Amino acid sequence: MTGLDSSPVEPAPVDLPPLTEQTRLEAREIMARYPVARSALLPMLHLVQSVQGYVSPEGVTLCAEELGLTKAEVGAVATFYTMYKRRPTGRHIVSVCTNTLCSVLGGQRIMDALSSDLGVHHDETTADGSITLEHAECLAACDYAPVVTVDYEFYDQQDVESARELVAALRRGDKPEPTRGAPLTDFKGISRQLAGFSQYADSSAAAAAIDAPGALGPTLVGLRLAEERGEAAPDMPRRSASSSSGAGAAEAAGVESAKRGAPEPAGRDTGDGRTGTDTPAGAEPGTSGQGPGKA
Ligand code: FES
Numbered sequence: 001m002t003g004l005d006s007s008p009v010e011p012a013p014v015d016l017p018p019l020t021e022q023t024r025l026e027a028r029e030i031m032a033r034y035p036v037a038r039s040a041l042l043p044m045l046h047l048v049q050s051v052q053g054y055v056s057p058e059g060v061t062l063c064a065e066e067l068g069l070t071k072a073e074v075g076a077v078a079t080f081y082t083m084y085k086r087r088p089t090g091r092h093i094v095s096v097c098t099n100t101l102c103s104v105l106g107g108q109r110i111m112d113a114l115s116s117d118l119g120v121h122h123d124e125t126t127a128d129g130s131i132t133l134e135h136a137e138c139l140a141a142c143d144y145a146p147v148v149t150v151d152y153e154f155y156d157q158q159d160v161e162s163a164r165e166l167v168a169a170l171r172r173g174d175k176p177e178p179t180r181g182a183p184l185t186d187f188k189g190i191s192r193q194l195a196g197f198s199q200y201a202d203s204s205a206a207a208a209a210i211d212a213p214g215a216l217g218p219t220l221v222g223l224r225l226a227e228e229r230g231e232a233a234p235d236m237p238r239r240s241a242s243s244s245s246g247a248g249a250a251e252a253a254g255v256e257s258a259k260r261g262a263p264e265p266a267g268r269d270t271g272d273g274r275t276g277t278d279t280p281a282g283a284e285p286g287t288s289g290q291g292p293g294k295a
Contacts, residue, residue: 012056013088019058023051027066030196038067041077043195045084050191054085082136083194090125090132092170093187095149096163099138107146110163111135117164130171132187143218144179151190153178156218182209 026047031040041063048059055078064074078084085093096111097103111133118126118133125132141147144156148163155166156179169176175184189199200206226232 012052012058016052016056016058016088019048019051019062023047024062024066026195026197027062031066033196038069041067041069041074042081045074045078046191047195047197049084050188050195050197053089053188054087082134085132087123088125089187091130091186092150093132093134093152094167094170095134095136095139095152097137097139097141097145097147098135099142101142102138102146105146106159110146110148110158110160113160114163114167117167126171128171131167143221150178150184151187153181153184153190155179180212180214182212 027040027044030043030047031037034040044063044066045055045059048062049055052059060071060074060078063069064071067074079086094114096107096114098107098111114133115121118131120126120131120133122133122135136149139147139149139154141154141156144154146158148155148158148166150166150170155163155176158166166176178184185193185199192199198206200209
């Protein structure tokens with residue numbers, strides 16, 4: 001039992017730093033950013049994770065109390081997304097992509113080598129608390145395969161040896177420069193960033209992180225080859241957004257629903273006592289016999 005009854009979030013270790021009044025104030029600051037306070041749950045989970053290194057039972061309780069949700073509701077969200085950790089993490093999280101493209105180019109070999117070197121498997125932390133190792137299913141950088149991230153910063157086109165050197169450096173306390181993007185900090189630091197607070201002590205460091213170099217070479221290989229060969233994509237057929245049928249109508253409806261103030265789709269709770277307005281729940285095409293309208 002965890003004290004949460006319905007959530008598998010693990011109990012707190014004895015040396016866990018407590019959530020403070022400052023954490024609670026920052027949680028309220030996040031809530032104030034949203035028209036509907038419960039929309040703040042995701043960054044609030046990153047916030048408690050930035051203090052304690054995972055979403056602890058205490059973190060779940062804080063979020064539930066502040067948002068007026070049950071702990072089961074908060075736990076359901078915290079256990080759905082893999083970026084919310086259910087047990088204390090190491091100083092760094094090393095994620096190895098083992099999805100198809102990375103795997104055929106060596107991602108699984110990297111994962112196996114690191115797992116063997118560190119003596120841990122997926123979602124486990126080394127005894128010295130330096131590294132949590134995990135495999136990931138596509139890190140959205142397939143053009144740089146095989147990819148490893150550390151605290152969600154990219155180390156592109158890795159192989160077994162470069163990944164081993166990277167992890168050895170992390171265990172020594174070094175912070176090797178990512179291939180692109182912001183400088184490496186640590187898991188708690190990037191969690192604070194994801195909560196919407198700067199993880200940098202001064203504004204110049206924050207500005208440098210924002211202006212960090214990108215790398216588009218592999219992404220643009222196809223474009224370069226097409227230019228060299230004089231190839232071009234065929235023109236897209238033009239459709240009027242005001243078209244009254246088919247894909248044009250669907251596209252127009254999508255544009256309309258993306259506008260601020262547009263009515264919510266049918267059946268969706270807007271959080272202010274209203275529900276969707278355009279189609280009665282259960283009356284959508286293809287839902288015959290389903291939904292509350294047919295009960
Ligand atoms: S398959 Fe590895 S980043 Fe997409």
